[in-house]
Amino acid sequence: MLLVPLGLLCAAAFVAGAVFAGDSAEREAVERFASAWADGDYAAMHDELDAESAARYSAEDLEKAYAEAASTATATAFEIDEPSDEEERGGDTVVPVPVTATTGAFGEVAGEVAVPVADGGVSWQPNLVFPGLDPGEKLVAETKLGKRGPILAADGSVLASGPASARVTNGAGGIVTGETGPAGRKRAEQIAALGLPADADTGTSGLELAFDPLLSGTPGGRLLAAGAGGRTLLARRAPTPGEPLRTTIDAKLQDATAAALGSTFGGAAVLDARDGDVLALAGLAFSAPQPPGSTFKVVTASAALEEGVTRPGEEFPVQTSTVAGGREIDNAYDEACGGDLVASFAHSCNTVFAPLGVRIGGEKLVEEAEQYGFNSPPTIYNPEALALTRPPESTIPNPLESEVEVAVSAIGQGEVLATPLAMASVSQTIANRGVRSPTAMVKAPELSGNYPDVEVMSPKVAAEMKEMMVAVVASGTGSAGALPDATVAGKTGTAELGTSDGRPVTDPEQEQDVDAWFTAFAPADDPRLAVAVMVVNAPGDGGAVAAPIARQILAAGL
Structure with missing residues (x-):
């Protein structure tokens, strides 16, 4: 089993199992491919591709594809298990690899990546970046935040309330609470990790920014596999509302x-x-x-x-x-x-x-x-x-x-x-x-x-x-x-x-x-x-x- 943190694809103990005389060159290639995925070593992943795939896709193409999938899914870590035995599916030989993705917006998404093999290597396709995707499909995320928590004075009276896009401040409370609005470039990476658009409304100053994770709650939504035949639901989670923030303000x-x-x-x-x-x-x-x-x-x-x-x-x-x-x-x-x-x-x-x-x-x-x-x-x-x-x-x-x-x-x-x-x-x-x-x-x-x-x-x-x-x-x-x-x-x-x-x-x-x-x-x-x-x-x-x-x-x- 391998744990693959997003952004730092660390090496981990990969339980590949014993290699028997009956194991094919293709299955061994998939084991090495999965291990390299866990290491974040895209050059090593590329080395395991068959000749046709290697000519079509560079190591940089692989890195970009896996990064985009992780970003879309708000993935924070991947858990990769030992590949299964070869199977015949739809006329192709595949080696199933069980993968569990931990995501920020959708919880855990468990499934398999069915890795096609041919000519002693991995016949790579863009759907191999995430569990549950079939050939020709790509990830689509629909994410939203829950109800934003209010900011309260020491006595429990409301200083600021409402959604980040239309925050309402009471009296002079806005001086203390700060402002909400489009996140801007400085927080674009953090916002993207939540699966939200770069211009999503969030805390931009003061308490609204300082405690934005608390006030925002946990994002939710639907993660879909989209292809020519329509959309398939991979995961769904309701957003959780933000918590109230009680201040010391009189x-x-x-x-x-x-x-x-x-x-x-x-x-x-x-x-x-x-x-x-x-x-x-x-x-x-x-x-x-x-x-x-x-x-x-x-x-x-x-x-x-x-x-x-x-x-x-x-x-x-x-x-x-x-x-x-x-x-x-x-x-x-x-x-x-x-x-x-x-x-x-x-x-x-x-x-x-x-x-x-x-x-x-x-x-x-x-x-x-x-x-x-x-x-x-x-x-x-x-x-x-x-x-x-x-x-x-x-x-x-x-x-x-x-x-x-x-x-x-x-x-x-x-x-x-x-x-x-x-x-x-x-x-x-x-x-x-x-x-x-x-x-x-x-x-x-x-x-x-x-x-x-x-x-x-x-x-x-x-x-x-x-x-x-x-x-x-x-x-x-x-x-x-x-x-x-x-x-x-x-x-x-x-x-x-x-x-x-x-x-x-x-x-x-x-x-x-x-x-x-x-x-x-x-x-x-x-x-x-x-x-x-x-x-x-x-x-x-x-x-x-x-x-x-x-x-x-x-x-x-x-």
Whole structure:
């Protein structure tokens, strides 16, 4: 018996039986032909053909014919048994070979391939590619998918439902669920393996793509032998419906988050501060990393405190600019900024945190960022789903080659890039006493990936960071993120993107493009929500533009 996996026709132990004196040269040729089929050795198969067949068909012709048959039948493996004795059928001598095909759409298809023999070899015909085909017949597949499974919010309410060709999303749920449509070239091979047309509607982005196999169910249909005399049914299987996919999304908060962001070009992410579950996403929540600006100072500050490089009461010079790594670093709006670490953080002093990054060192700064999840795929799905969707990583260069790179990275500039999802996770880590939880989007552990928690810092440092973030909102740059009934801990960020005409900034009056950021958690004393908002090409800084959006989201969720 031989097992022949589709696409990798591996050699297996072929039980050919003893060869007796009475065995003909033709039967021995069929045994070798079947063994070569199992090995995927089309040249060896061709060697067993009789002279007439060998002249008519090349080894390449054989390979193409068997591949097309396997594709039509959605075959994933063939099981080939020992050939039977020669028989006379319709005036021809044939050697029956029992073959069982395992298919994706039709289940197991068992039958025989009646191999004609003549002149000591195989008299090859195109019907020998699949069990059950008679001379002149070819395979025809009629396949379809079952009912597509719905995508559900955490409470069971429907976010998306209906067939892939006419998917219906409820409220702002489509932002999370992704889209369906024609598969396109990238997934053509996968779709063909299901026996579906290359332009079949399927998941193309987001959860619809990540968990398309689960939502699609198992295809079914009819496999037919078609010839001049009509069609003969070889196999039939009903399609099985897809399964529902329950997410971690809070439907009401999802709608509120999308409404808060509105038509603003940017993104927002909301997490459960207690376990990291994704509660809401809007816009570019995890699809387009941007420089995080001063929100990255949360990473820098926690690294400095954890490494003992500084302490909350350390005093820093009050100044408008400084030199770090040989480069002049200015504060926003040429503000004279400094004081103790808490005040410097609250007022987002570049003149403190760029040199502090140099004191930490590039290796430790990168290590801290990676503990927060930088330079790794987001933990939203299991690895198989991530491989399908390939969401971008939030990144920091590793290594940071110079002190200048360290200095600018420490204030979230240079080549540091982050998504709102990543920066919401940074806040969730502080809220969760220094432990970063995976940002799961689906409930079932086998689908979420069941990623472990990561202890980024000690509870002591997390408590110090919380007080610093509270000061940002209470008396610093993040006052627009404050709520009347809950204490908010946050951090603003304004990332410089260069100038509107692409030239370096040399004139302070020259117009400059910025991204505005705000990341936060609340209530500070008993955290329930962690949020991050990013506005691309913002009309103002993070405190003025992003913080009010985050405040609106927090107010809706608390």
